[in-house]
Amino acid sequence: MIKKVLIAEDHESANISVQKTLEEMGIIDSDYVYYCDDALVRIQKAKDVGEPYDLLITDLYFDADHRQQKIEDGTALIHAGRATQPELRILVFSAEGKPAVIEPLYTLANIDGYVRKGRNDAKELKAAIGQIAGSDRYFPRFYLQARHQNVHDFTTYDITIISLMAEGLRQKEIPAYLEKNRIKPAGLSSVEKRLNHIREALHFSNNEQLVAFCKEMGIV
Numbered sequence: 001m002i003k004k005v006l007i008a009e010d011h012e013s014a015n016i017s018v019q020k021t022l023e024e025m026g027i028i029d030s031d032y033v034y035y036c037d038d039a040l041v042r043i044q045k046a047k048d049v050g051e052p053y054d055l056l057i058t059d060l061y062f063d064a065d066h067r068q069q070k071i072e073d074g075t076a077l078i079h080a081g082r083a084t085q086p087e088l089r090i091l092v093f094s095a096e097g098k099p100a101v102i103e104p105l106y107t108l109a110n111i112d113g114y115v116r117k118g119r120n121d122a123k124e125l126k127a128a129i130g131q132i133a134g135s136d137r138y139f140p141r142f143y144l145q146a147r148h149q150n151v152h153d154f155t156t157y158d159i160t161i162i163s164l165m166a167e168g169l170r171q172k173e174i175p176a177y178l179e180k181n182r183i184k185p186a187g188l189s190s191v192e193k194r195l196n197h198i199r200e201a202l203h204f205s206n207n208e209q210l211v212a213f214c215k216e217m218g219i220v
Contacts, residue, residue, distance in 0.1 A: 002055050002133045004055075005031075006056050007031070007032040007057045008058040009057075010059065014059070021125050025130075036073065037070055040071060043056070043084050053088060055129070056089070059074050060094040075109065082110070089132050090109075090112055091111070091114070092111055095116065095118070097142065102143055113131065114140055124140070154198075157183070160178075162198075162219070163220045172188060
C-alpha cells in the first residue's frame with residue numbers, strides 16, 4: 001500500500017498536477033521538491049525518523065540554474081535513492097519517450113514504473129500507482145509496443161556502423177573507418193551482410209529507414 005509519496009519535479013505546474021492526482025487517489029501524505037539533492041535529503045531524513053516514503057515520483061531531466069547540484073538528473077537520483085532506501089518504490093514521470101533511454105531504467109535502475117507526460121497522463125499515473133501499490137511493475141503501452149517491434153538485439157558493432165551512416169558516411173566508406181580504428185570485421189562485404197541482416201529483422205527495405213528508426217528509438 002502506498003501512503004507517503006515524494007515528488008521530485010522542477011516544473012511547478014507538473015508538480016501541482018501530480019499532487020492533485022495523488023489527492024484524487026486518497027493519498028494526502030505527499031511532499032515535493034524541485035531539486036534532486038533535496039529529494040535525497042528528504043528520503044534520508046524520513047528513513048532516519050522511522051517514517052520512510054513508500055514511493056518516489058521523479059522526472060528524468062532537471063533544468064540547471066544558479067544552484068549547483070551534486071545530483072543533476074533523475075537517473076542519478078534513482079540510484080542514490082535506492083542506495084539510501086533499497087525498498088523504496090520508484091515511478092518515473094517524464095516527457096522522454098525513447099525506448100533506448102527507458103530500457104536501462106528497468107533493467108539497471110530497477111524502477112517500478114514509467115509514465116510519459118502527455119495526453120491522459122493523469123489517468124495513466126493513477127493506473128501506474130495502483131499497479132505499483134499491488135507490488136507489480138508498470139510498463140507503459142508505447143514502450144511495450146516499441147520493444148515488440150524492435151526484435152533485433154543491437155550489438156556495439158551494429159551501433160557503430162549505423163552511427164557512421166547517421167553522420168553522413170556512405171556504406172562503401174565505412175570499411176576505411178573500421179580498419180583505421182581496428183574494428184573487426186572491417187570488410188565491405190561484412191558491413192553489407194550485417195546491414196542486410198538488421199534490415200530483414202526489422203522489416204526495412206533500405207538503410208535510410210533503418211537510420212531513421214534508430215534515431216527515433218534513441219539507439220544512435
